[in-house]
Amino acid sequence: MSSQPETPQLEISDEVVIQIRNMHKWYGSFHVLKNVNLEVNRGERIVICGPSGSGKSTLIRCINRLEEHQQGDIIVENVELTNDLKNIDAIRREVGMCFQHFNLFPHLTVMENCALAPIWVKQVPRKEAEATAMKYLERVKIPEQADKYPGQLSGGQQQRVAIARSLCMNPKIMLFDEPTSALDPEMIKEVLDVMIELAQEGMTMLCVTHEMGFAKTVANRVIFMDGGEIIEENDPHEFFDNPQHERTQLFLSQILAH
Amino acid sequence: MSAEKSYVAGEYPDLPPPVTEVGIIGWIRHNLFSSTTNIVITVLTIYFLYLIIPPMLNWIVLDAVFTADSRDDCRAIASAAGHEMGACWAFIGKRFELFVYGFYPVEERWRVDLSFIMMLAALVPVLFDNVPYRKKALWFSLAAPFIIGWLLLGGMGLAPVPTDKFGGFMLTLVIGVTGIVGSLPIGIALALGRQSHMPALRMVCVAFIEFIRGVPLITLLFVASTMLNYFLPPGTTFDLLLRVLIMVTLFSSAYIAEVIRGGLQALPKGQIEAADSMGLKYWQSMRLIILPQALKISIPGIVNTFIGLYKDTTLVIIIGLLDPLGMGRASLADTKWQGLSTEVYVFVAIFFFVSCFAMARYSLYLEKKLHTGH
Numbered sequence: 001m002s003s004q005p006e007t008p009q010l011e012i013s014d015e016v017v018i019q020i021r022n023m024h025k026w027y028g029s030f031h032v033l034k035n036v037n038l039e040v041n042r043g044e045r046i047v048i049c050g051p052s053g054s055g056k057s058t059l060i061r062c063i064n065r066l067e068e069h070q071q072g073d074i075i076v077e078n079v080e081l082t083n084d085l086k087n088i089d090a091i092r093r094e095v096g097m098c099f100q101h102f103n104l105f106p107h108l109t110v111m112e113n114c115a116l117a118p119i120w121v122k123q124v125p126r127k128e129a130e131a132t133a134m135k136y137l138e139r140v141k142i143p144e145q146a147d148k149y150p151g152q153l154s155g156g157q158q159q160r161v162a163i164a165r166s167l168c169m170n171p172k173i174m175l176f177d178e179p180t181s182a183l184d185p186e187m188i189k190e191v192l193d194v195m196i197e198l199a200q201e202g203m204t205m206l207c208v209t210h211e212m213g214f215a216k217t218v219a220n221r222v223i224f225m226d227g228g229e230i231i232e233e234n235d236p237h238e239f240f241d242n243p244q245h246e247r248t249q250l251f252l253s254q255i256l257a258h
Numbered sequence: 259m260s261a262e263k264s265y266v267a268g269e270y271p272d273l274p275p276p277v278t279e280v281g282i283i284g285w286i287r288h289n290l291f292s293s294t295t296n297i298v299i300t301v302l303t304i305y306f307l308y309l310i311i312p313p314m315l316n317w318i319v320l321d322a323v324f325t326a327d328s329r330d331d332c333r334a335i336a337s338a339a340g341h342e343m344g345a346c347w348a349f350i351g352k353r354f355e356l357f358v359y360g361f362y363p364v365e366e367r368w369r370v371d372l373s374f375i376m377m378l379a380a381l382v383p384v385l386f387d388n389v390p391y392r393k394k395a396l397w398f399s400l401a402a403p404f405i406i407g408w409l410l411l412g413g414m415g416l417a418p419v420p421t422d423k424f425g426g427f428m429l430t431l432v433i434g435v436t437g438i439v440g441s442l443p444i445g446i447a448l449a450l451g452r453q454s455h456m457p458a459l460r461m462v463c464v465a466f467i468e469f470i471r472g473v474p475l476i477t478l479l480f481v482a483s484t485m486l487n488y489f490l491p492p493g494t495t496f497d498l499l500l501r502v503l504i505m506v507t508l509f510s511s512a513y514i515a516e517v518i519r520g521g522l523q524a525l526p527k528g529q530i531e532a533a534d535s536m537g538l539k540y541w542q543s544m545r546l547i548i549l550p551q552a553l554k555i556s557i558p559g560i561v562n563t564f565i566g567l568y569k570d571t572t573l574v575i576i577i578g579l580l581d582p583l584g585m586g587r588a589s590l591a592d593t594k595w596q597g598l599s600t601e602v603y604v605f606v607a608i609f610f611f612v613s614c615f616a617m618a619r620y621s622l623y624l625e626k627k628l629h630t631g632h
């Protein structure tokens with residue numbers, strides 16, 4: 001990945017699209033997220049890393065309410081996440097998500113997977129939704145697989161379909177929850193390439209990933225979490241070359257050593 | 259590799275495989291006589307079939323009597339032909355209409371025939387999705403139960419037929435098909451209700467399912483036939499058949515609910531998360547994502563429950579409804595035909611086997627059609 005050309009400085013606007021203030025979350029009595037504060041501007045590409053169980057996945061899953069937070073505020077695209085279903089729906093329409101295990105719908109074809117949400121959530125006519133789906137399938141370079149079922153595709157292809165499916169909703173923010181962790185090594189690159197392209201087009205992205213090459217190439221900010229807290233955040237060069245915190249140093253030495 | 263090659267690719271013509279390896283001989287060698295144990299099992303099986311099949315054939319076909327006026331008549335015809343008396347199918351032939359229509363008035367039986375044809379026609383577009391004009395045909399399927407109800411019960415221009423005249427296979431079909439058609443949606447609703455986040459709804463569903471599953475169907479049928487009268491205000495008449503239909507439907511819906519709950523739990527949590535993250539509403543995710551997959555997983559269990567329900571319709575005999583078994587019993591009371599119970603039960607068994615086997619085959623077809631993974 002280090003051979004990748006460095007991304008030219010991308011525009012980051014001053015507009016804040018995600019604001020998390022003093023957010024806490026518990027699973028029963030277990031305190032998963034402790035006083036998380038995070039501001040994301042439009043166009044930012046943020047990589048969140050940390051040891052397993054550090055709460056990084058939980059954090060991004062709170063942003064589209066797959067997990068509920070118990071304290072503090074989360075404001076996404078000027079809508080506050082509360083128990084109000086209307087707000088949750090409004091936020092989910094603006095925020096796309098890709099999962100570690102793709103979570104494609106196995107009983108629908110690739111095309112149906114992509115066109116489903118636009119048709120049912122945004123009431124886009126079927127023809128138009130399918131045209132959009134085709135456009136994004138071309139962008140992730142698998143238009144020829146449109147009529148196949150997810151079970152007939154490789155892991156890398158499935159994850160690219162999942163990205164296309166999210167993009168069909170025309171989201172303003174994309175969340176990636178360990179998108180390459182379940183993939184065989186030779187398939188990681190094809191997925192990362194799609195993500196890099198997306199970043200270069202100016203998509204606001206939050207990625208939980210251990211792909212440090214990806215972080216160096218596209219991220220403008222790296223966040224390190226441990227024990228449910230944000231320990232350190234910095235721009236990638238500083239983060240990798242000059243980690244401030246002891247725990248960050250330990251983590252980096254562990255993942256970069258092998 | 260040495261310089262002298264014993265075999266050079268392409269220099270010899272390909273020989274056909276030896277006869278002992280392919281075709282019928284090959285199949286028999288591989289499957290029936292491949293080892294000592296297999297040879298022993300094969301020989302024993304052939305001997306067993308030899309013991310069973312000829313007498314069965316004799317009884318069912320070769321020595322059977324197809325037209326006669328009484329059991330003695332049957333015996334006389336058989337001995338005149340010089341063999342022992344096999345099945346006396348003449349009995350079934352004479353009572354055939356009773357087995358099919360029960361006591362439905364003779365001049366109105368065309369309504370039962372028409373209903374049967376309509377039922378088949380209504381089932382085709384529901385069961386198969388490659389029929390032409392399926393969308394329009396489905397509207398017919400939706401209307402068919404009401405038209406059939408009208409045809410069978412009468413009224414509005416047709417002579418009314420009280421439900422106590424229903425009987426035989428027609429009664430089996432009425433109870434079985436109503437139970438199957440009614441219990442699937444109720445079962446789905448109960449299964450979803452049992453998984454609901456609303457405690458009151460969940461408790462009602464759990465209580466219903468556990469109560470129904472904890473009580474034998476016969477008890478429920480007794481409740482339907484006798485006890486309900488005590489609970490209802492005096493003077494209300496509540497058709498017995500209708501009560502049975504409701505009880506049978508509720509009974510199997512509890513089982514269906516549990517089968518479907520199994521299917522729902524087999525789905526990975528990621529499916530609902532993906533649907534949620536794209537902004538689909540609860541009912542949309544259920545209808546488009548969750549239920550199609552959960553029902554597909556549950557097909558074997560659902561069909562199993564349906565087959566059980568269909569055969570359990572014979573239990574209505576104990577509250578006085580005359581299904582085919584009841585008809586058989588009533589017919590056997592006729593002194594002219596006494597002692598022919600084997601014929602009756604074999605005949606009824608064949609009817610049930612054909613219906614249930616068809617359901618089983620359909621479920622296999624459906625599983626194959628819905629299979630999308632690799």
